[in-house]
Ligand SMILES: *[C@@H]1O[C@H](CO)[C@@H](O)[C@H](O)[C@H]1NC(C)=O
């Protein structure tokens with residue numbers, strides 16, 4: 001649909017070793033192992049590569065995407081991965097890497113990560129957000145993007161490096177996408193990518209994307225995410241003197257709605273407080289603005305009841321919720337025409353559908369119908385990690401653009417025993433946790449790229 005946006009595409013061939021006849025005999029992986037295996041797996045070089053990536057300032061509003069892309073491409077070259085830069089929007093490169101599998105008929109594995117980060121308030125950080133300072137006593141690496149999600153992008157690459165050195169060769173093709181703009185909605189990044197011809201040709205069977213850190217020793221796994229609905233309700237009524245008592249003023253009508261919204265919010269929140277539901281499983285509603293009143297030079301006119309009043313709500317709907325009943329509730333209770341109210345939902349404000357393009361709830365099955373889920377859990381355990389139970393991500397990620405197309409996508413960032421500091425001051429990741437995450441991905445990528453059950457694969461795609 002949006003493939004017209006693919007303004008410039010060029011392909012760079014990966015650097016080849018300069019011993020042509022040798023490389024015919026030896027696989028490149030073996031060559032890498034012989035030539036610089038030691039240097040590659042050395043944990044201090046791994047950490048310093050992570051720091052280099054973190055130091056590239058890709059914060060909005062002016063992310064240095066080209067520097068990040070150059071960094072990724074040169075890392076890919078040293079692993080002899082094929083690389084390609086796609087530019088669906090000018091100045092916003094998406095780096096696509098390919099590790100070719102021995103059986104190109106099998107659907108591929110896509111490892112996605114975004115290269116952009118949110119801005120940081122430098123003065124509120126103990127260490128500058130783009131210095132990637134490694135605290136020698138704690139081992140924490142402080143940087144914007146250390147959790148969200150430069151860690152994951154580079155861990156994928158490091159894991160592939162280790163697999164190559166071990167002599168492993170994938171059966172399924174593994175792709176890595178380093179996408180721009182996730183933090184501002186992903187419209188010029190993952191959204192256009194998932195809609196592109198390039199993507200179609202990749203024949204993706206499973207996507208891994210970002211998750212969240214866990215303060216316990218579990219790794220968190222996400223099968224869906226809440227869909228944002230940004231609702232603005234507006235009440236109108238006859239204006240009047242501030243001293244007069246009369247029915248059906250705009251303010252009174254809006255307040256009735258706000259009371260109703262608050263009751264709903266409290267009921268949802270009670271389910272979480274009582275432990276009956278996880279936060280990801282309930283509908284959250286938060287009022288984010290109130291707009292009413294007649295301005296005066298010193299504030300507001302106090303003796304006039306206004307004819308209009310508006311309120312805005314950030315609503316997050318899990319795809320497992322009954323969205324049709326929520327829509328009815330909005331139309332009948334929160335903004336009923338009978339109370340002279342109107343609402344905007346989806347036309348001017350964001351409303352992300354809870355359904356994929358086939359009309360099914362936009363989620364990835366985590367039961368036995370999805371072999372990728374079991375494989376992931378097992379691969380995590382094999383690397384001495386503990387998978388948590390399937391969760392719904394509380395906010396939005398690029399994974400939705402893949403799930404929209406009916407593809408299974410699992411949110412997973414291997415960070416256990418780590419406080420959640422995404423978008424926060426002093427975001428950090430411990431270096432040992434980072435290194436452990438590489439081992440986890442080594443196990444996961446190997447399990448995914450070796451999985452060769454044609455039938456099950458097709459069945460799971462139909463199922464999803
Ligand atoms: C709606 O607006 C009309 C026209 O101003 C008014 O007559 C009526 O009383 C209002 N009804 C409510 C419930 O506010």
Ligand SMILES: [Zn+2]
Nearest residue numbers: 148149182210
């Ligand atoms: Zn992120």
